[in-house]
Amino acid sequence: xxxxxxxxxxxxxxxxxxxxxxxxxxxxxxxxxxxxxxxxxxxxxxxxxxxxxxxxxxxxxxxxxxxxxxxxxxxxxxxxxxxxxxxxxxxxxxxxxxxxxxxxxxxxxxxxxxxxxxxxxxxxxxxxxxxxxxxxxxxxxxxxxxxxxxxxxxxxxxxxxxxxxxxxxxxxxxxxxxxxxxxxxxxxxxxxxxxxxxxxxxxxxxxxxxxxxxxxxxxxxxxxxxxxxxxxxxxxxxxxxxxxxxxxxxxxxxxxxxxxxxxxxxxxxxxxxxxxxxxxxxxxxxxxxxxxxxxxxxxxxxxxxxxxxxxxxxxxxxxxxxxx
Numbered sequence: 001x002x003x004x005x006x007x008x009x010x011x012x013x014x015x016x017x018x019x020x021x022x023x024x025x026x027x028x029x030x031x032x033x034x035x036x037x038x039x040x041x042x043x044x045x046x047x048x049x050x051x052x053x054x055x056x057x058x059x060x061x062x063x064x065x066x067x068x069x070x071x072x073x074x075x076x077x078x079x080x081x082x083x084x085x086x087x088x089x090x091x092x093x094x095x096x097x098x099x100x101x102x103x104x105x106x107x108x109x110x111x112x113x114x115x116x117x118x119x120x121x122x123x124x125x126x127x128x129x130x131x132x133x134x135x136x137x138x139x140x141x142x143x144x145x146x147x148x149x150x151x152x153x154x155x156x157x158x159x160x161x162x163x164x165x166x167x168x169x170x171x172x173x174x175x176x177x178x179x180x181x182x183x184x185x186x187x188x189x190x191x192x193x194x195x196x197x198x199x200x201x202x203x204x205x206x207x208x209x210x211x212x213x214x215x216x217x218x219x220x221x222x223x224x225x226x227x228x229x230x231x232x233x234x235x236x237x238x239x240x241x242x243x244x245x246x247x248x249x250x251x252x253x254x255x256x257x258x259x260x261x262x263x264x265x266x267x268x269x270x271x272x273x274x275x276x277x278x279x280x281x282x283x284x285x286x287x288x289x290x291x292x293x294x295x296x297x298x299x300x301x302x303x304x305x306x307x308x309x310x311x312x313x314x315x316x317x318x319x320x321x322x323x324x
Contacts, residue, residue, distance in 0.1 A: 002034055005199060005216070015041070017213040019200040021247045023227060023240075026050070026152060027219045028201050029159040035199065037176070046203030051177060055143060055153045056160060060177055062135050066121030067170055069102035078118075081142050082111050113138060128173075132164035204247045215251035220244070220259045225281040244283050257284070261296065 005018055022028050029050040035042050050056060061077035068074070072094065079090035093109050100106030104122035107115050117138045120126050136157045143150045143157075167173035200212065219225070226240030248255060259280045 002031070002038060002040070005040070015197045015199045018216070019202060019207065019210070019212040019214070019250065020216045020218060021202055021204050021207050021250065022218050023204060023224050023243065024152065024155075025203055026156045026159060027224065029156060030163060031218065032201070033163060033176070041198040042201055043198050044201040046206035050156065050159075053153070053156060055139075055147065056156055058142070059132075059135050059139055059157055059160060060174070062117070062139075063121065063131065063170060064174055066118060066131075067174055069097070069104070069122060079109065081139070082109055082114055083145070085110065128168070128170045129165065131170060132161040136161055204243045207250050208246060211250055211252055213252050214254040214256075215247070216256045216258060217244075217247045218258045220257045220281045220284065222281055225283060241283050244281065255292075257292065259284070 005015070005020075020028065020031065025044075025046055028044065032042070032044070032050045058077065058081055061074045062081075064074035065071050065078050075094050075097075076087070076090045079085055079093050080087070082089075085093070089110075093107075097103075097107050104119040107118055109115055117134060120134065121131055139157065140154065143153055147153055164173050167176070202210075225244050226237050248257070
């Protein structure tokens with residue numbers, strides 16, 4: 001998908017005339033990290049950027065402190081995840097940890113589970129694979145305690161675990177997570193300047209009333225469109241159908257609906273290939289698909305081929321006529 005965006009840019013289409021739309025804010029997590037890696041500026045509407053979310057910062061703080069025991073900033077954030085521990089308590093625990101020569105065995109917090117987690121993470125002989133899973137599992141009750149939307153946020157941490165599994169070392173993973181600088185992602189206060197070129201990422205709800213030359217709708221699969229929580233409720237299914245219609249009609253001349261062929265299973269090695277196959281959205285009926293050129297992408301093709309480009313069409317007009 002990123003390759004398609006860059007190709008359109010090379011053909012003269014400004015980034016600002018393209019948009020990536022999604023049902024839920026966390027659906028863009030992996031995409032945001034890839035844009036950062038490629039130094040492609042973007043703005044996001046609807047939800048926080050992935051690396052700005054408090055629960056993601058919490059999880060990363062645990063790993064950053066384990067990676068560098070002297071990292072006071074990470075330590076304070078990690079320690080204040082414990083019940084009843086505030087800034088003063090975090091300072092007291094860290095001071096004791098510091099006086100013990102930063103030995104993880106000497107960490108004395110008010111939580112045995114937390115101490116055991118940090119001893120495992122801080123042990124240089126602990127293998128990197130599985131560490132993010134340990135963090136996510138320990139953090140699960142913290143998530144329930146701190147946030148109302150725990151289920152949605154838990155999905156972000158599952159995505160973070162998947163991303164972590166693609167890195168050979170924790171140090172490399174944390175370095176990549178630190179690359180999301182304001183200058184690289186148009187994350188400065190206020191609206192972007194008119195002469196800036198940036199890709200728009202947006203939830204469908206935030207895209208209402210907007211139009212772009214090229215629109216990419218990602219994760220058009222059952223469980224996302226419609227959302228899994230809407231399944232079995234006819235009135236909510238119809239609302240999900242309407243949302244997809246809104247997303248599709250934001251395009252002026254070019255529309256891509258992207259449905260993952262497979263989802264990789266977590267808790268496997270970086271080069272593991274265990275996966276489950278995804279199902280296209282139930283809204284992509286034969287009648288709808290007849291309006292599209294269908295393309296499948298193999299792992300070998302990804303990033304090397306972009307398929308055949310079709311002539312510009314009035315996407316919104318055709319969809320209105322079909323679903324009127």
